[in-house]
Amino acid sequence: MRLAEIFERVVGPDAPIRFTAYDGSSAGDPNSDVGLNVRTPVAVNYLAQSPNAVGLTRAYVSGHLEIEGDMYTLLRHMADFAFAEGVNVTARDAFEIVRSVGWVKFVNRVAPPPQEVRRGTLLGRGLRHSKERDAEVIHHHYDVSNEFYEMVLGPSMTYTCAVFDDQDGSLDRVGAFDGALESAQFRKYDLVARKLGLEEGMRLLDVGCGWGGMVRHAAREYGVKAVGVTLSKEQAEWGAKRIAQEGLTDLAEIRHMDYRDVPDGSFDRISSIGLTEHIGSKNLDAYFSSLHDKLVPGGRLLNHCITRPRNNLKPMNTKGFINRYVFPDGELEGPAQIQTAMNDAGFEIRHQENLREHYALTLRHWGANLERNWEEAVAEVGEGTARVWLLYMAGSVLGFERDVVQLHQILGVKLDGTDSHMPLRPVF
Numbered sequence: 026m027r028l029a030e031i032f033e034r035v036v037g038p039d040a041p042i043r044f045t046a047y048d049g050s051s052a053g054d055p056n057s058d059v060g061l062n063v064r065t066p067v068a069v070n071y072l073a074q075s076p077n078a079v080g081l082t083r084a085y086v087s088g089h090l091e092i093e094g095d096m097y098t099l100l101r102h103m104a105d106f107a108f109a110e111g112v113n114v115t116a117r118d119a120f121e122i123v124r125s126v127g128w129v130k131f132v133n134r135v136a137p138p139p140q141e142v143r144r145g146t147l148l149g150r151g152l153r154h155s156k157e158r159d160a161e162v163i164h165h166h167y168d169v170s171n172e173f174y175e176m177v178l179g180p181s182m183t184y185t186c187a188v189f190d191d192q193d194g195s196l197d198r199v200g201a202f203d204g205a206l207e208s209a210q211f212r213k214y215d216l217v218a219r220k221l222g223l224e225e226g227m228r229l230l231d232v233g234c235g236w237g238g239m240v241r242h243a244a245r246e247y248g249v250k251a252v253g254v255t256l257s258k259e260q261a262e263w264g265a266k267r268i269a270q271e272g273l274t275d276l277a278e279i280r281h282m283d284y285r286d287v288p289d290g291s292f293d294r295i296s297s298i299g300l301t302e303h304i305g306s307k308n309l310d311a312y313f314s315s316l317h318d319k320l321v322p323g324g325r326l327l328n329h330c331i332t333r334p335r336n337n338l339k340p341m342n343t344k345g346f347i348n349r350y351v352f353p354d355g356e357l358e359g360p361a362q363i364q365t366a367m368n369d370a371g372f373e374i375r376h377q378e379n380l381r382e383h384y385a386l387t388l389r390h391w392g393a394n395l396e397r398n399w400e401e402a403v404a405e406v407g408e409g410t411a412r413v414w415l416l417y418m419a420g421s422v423l424g425f426e427r428d429v430v431q432l433h434q435i436l437g438v439k440l441d442g443t444d445s446h447m448p449l450r451p452v453f
Contacts, residue, residue, distance in 0.1 A: 027052065028063050032090075035076050036061070040106035042099065059094035059102065070135045082346050086412050087138040096419040097392070104423060140409050142353045171263045173405045174236075176398040177391050177414065181210040182236040182263070185299040185329065186384040186432045188213040206390040209383075214242035217296055219453050220376065220436050221325050223247040227293040230254070230319060232284040233300030237264030237277070244268075244276035249294075253279040254287060289318040294325050301330035301363065305356050309363070313370035323441035326372060329434045331384070332360045346420070350413045360433045372437030375447055380432040385425035392418040 027050035044052040046063035068089035072080040084090035187209030225248030231239045234253025243249040261281035268277045336359030424430045
């Protein structure tokens with residue numbers, strides 16, 4: 026079997042992609058604007074070990090497989106022709122792949138690239154979603170490099186879905202130096218603030234606060250005394266410096282701590298922006314009960330998180346790319362499951378909104394930022410990590426566009442007796 030044919034079989038014979046290999050072989054569509062180039066025998070060895078998306082990912086991240094053309098376009102073609110129904114790599118195909126590699130090379134298995142999280146390393150530390158393991162998971166993803174995140178996220182240092190208006194959301198503006206992403210992130214924070222009904226003098230807790238964007242927004246724009254908590258030491262240090270630079274130290278604070286250790290009953294409002302994905306389905310009830318306990322009567326919670334489009338889908342693949350390379354232990358639930366957990370914890374649900382298309386646009390901006398700063402990003406974190414991020418963001422754009430994942434904001438109120446302290450018809 027020609028080497029290029031091996032990759033064609035894994036991706037799918039009808040995919041409009043060209044395949045080339047170091048042995049001079051080629052397959053697929055020679056006129057395609059995107060392609061896979063097999064640079065070394067190690068790429069084939071990865072495919073022999075895992076003749077699926079995992080093998081392709083390992084080969085690409087390690088640099089033994091090269092992407093030619095636009096990453097998003099390549100993944101879209103693969104989704105259309107290869108993974109829509111699932112490529113069936115037969116036993117004969119697998120045998121041919123191994124024979125092409127050579128039995129000796131196959132037995133001497135190539136280790137996955139260091140960016141891949143495997144059991145016995147990070148995932149061997151404590152029980153899933155224990156405080157110890159959660160801290161390690163957050164460290165793995167968020168303590169990469171503040172400088173790298175600035176290249177990708179832009180000045181706001183906001184790593185959650187932005188909210189675009191029609192003008193800022195046009196695709197021809199993605200990646201332009203016009204402040205569209207920054208405006209959209211400001212708009213997101215202000216949407217959260219308005220849903221929470223922030224007023225001067227209130228106390229806000231932002232759990233999983235990242236680099237402190239919501240904390241600073243609440244303090245600066247609304248005069249709220251805001252506390253953010255994060256398990257990332259680098260995020261906490263960066264956020265504290267930015268708070269000082271903006272002269273907000275009297276109102277804003279970021280603590281390097283677990284949300285579970287925050288005292289109860291002392292906050293008027295809570296925002297949870299992008300944390301629920303790290304909680305785990307089995308822990309949702311305890312999570313929302315904990316947040317309910319931290320609020321005063323009449324307090325509000327705004328939960329903003331990535332969701333699955335339905336609640337009756339098969340369990341998520343915990344051995345796929347996202348869990349192996351990006352968010353170890355990450356879990357997504359359907360919006361009704363999130364809402365039910367909030368309801369059962371004592372919250373009265375007052376509003377729900379799906380911002381799926383907005384996240385696709387946000388990710389397009391981040392991807393454009395990474396490509397624009399590619400050389401600097403590689404110098405900062407290494408080519409393997411930069412490749413993980415390029416693949417992750419392009420794939421996530423596709424996921425949000427095709428309703429594989431969604432983004433929901435759900436507003437809940439801790440009733441004061443029977444009083445919600447909500448307007449009859451809120452306008453956000």
